[in-house]
Amino acid sequence: MRGEHCIMGATIMSAIAIILLVFAHIGQIASGALVNSIHMMEVNVASYGNGYQGANNKSAGGLYDSKNDQLGTGKGLRQYYRYGLYNACAYQKDGSGICNSSTFAYPAEPLSQILADTPSKFQTETNNVIKNIKPEPTFGDDGYNHAMTRGGSALIFVGSVLAAAALIFGVIKLRISFLAAAICSGAGAFLLMIGAALWTAVIAKDNFVNTVKVRSGASLGINVYAGPSLYLTWVAFALVTLSCAPYVIACCTYRK
Template sequence: MRGEYCIGGASFLSFVALLLLIFVHVGQINTSLVPHGIAMAKVNTSGFGQAFSNTTHDPDQGLYTTNYTSPLGQRNGLRQIYEFGLYSYCAYVNGSAGTCTNHTIADKFEPYIALTSDMLSNYSGYCDALFANTTFINSSYLGYNSRVAYYFMLIGTILATVALFTGVIRNALFFFISTASSIVAALCILIGAAIWTSIVKKCEGINTLELTPLNGGVISGMIVSYGNGIYLAWAAFACLAAAAVPYMVSCCTFRG
């Protein structure tokens, strides 16, 4: 393979990986089109009101709000959809109308706290009992692991940038740096994506949770699912892993 093609292919893969990681980082920073479309995890609460009523035999009056501009975390009412990013989360009363929290570096993934902080206190008290002993309620576990995953993904993004820019310099040392950066970046993104995949998978247990198992079972009505940010992270890992090969070939064969 000609050296130009080799480096060109590696640079293209690194560029695609970096672009994907940028999209991952901008997910849910606001409600505009691109950030709104990208999230690491989603929680759909639209069925919870009916499940709650069936379980407690009380109406769900006041559980939800239709005012999408009201601040989050102020017990103003539950939203229908919650989407979580790396720096903040947003909540929507329908497919597009919503609001977001303030941006925080390494924002913790704590879906239970996010939901119950929007509920009136009497509802959140019930939820403590209904969701006891589930990973979904274990905010310390989810928050810690999501922060760890964030830093791995941040390091991976930085190293992907280093690999992209050093890989175009025709010098054996820079080819070595790009090779090493691409390999370590791929490993960091792999770890970050795997952690996110694992914690969301564990939270999915509430999708089939029976709130009243002794009475025939009432499913929780909350649906946790993967956000497309996780898939983008896995795709970025694949691109970086693939880019390491031509970078390595160039490093080993370049004669300057």
């Protein structure tokens, strides 16, 4: 009975972890109401117009797009840019938005993606005001952001697959299956931890831009925040980690 109880507990924890990971994975696959608030990272540029005016003493009229035009066409900034594991979407204040095409392990490159939406007459000043921040923030380092977020997303995907495999193996009442479940849950937890840590590091470094002031003394108006998907991944990691020990105990005590 000890093995049965261990498996019941491990199965419940694994199942909850998979449900949380499913929500983390579907964030930003579209701009609909179900998934538009689920994201790994948000870049809020709603106040950048004021920061632009303070930094350059020029009007920011025309800086923002209000028609949800295709992203990357220089038609104007959106107020919120949200990044998921497979996609990025941009939203207006009214909640309407548009997304890029889906890509496995979508890389977050906030500066280049913002510049791609910035109308041409604002691009040089926008690039310069960010590049001239001292010390230079990683927010403007596309290579760093690309590598870290793409690697993190790929690891979270593989970790999620292993966590699901652990759940499947765990319901097969064989000692070898319990061993496989323990191995999968241990490896899955490790990969989820590394993937979530990579995203956490990116957000922690990029949000230095939140504190930047322009020469007028006003805030730059670009703010980076962690999203619900990141927290869901960390909770799932904890649950998958906790499920590993019961699988090991079941493997050692189950008699069939």
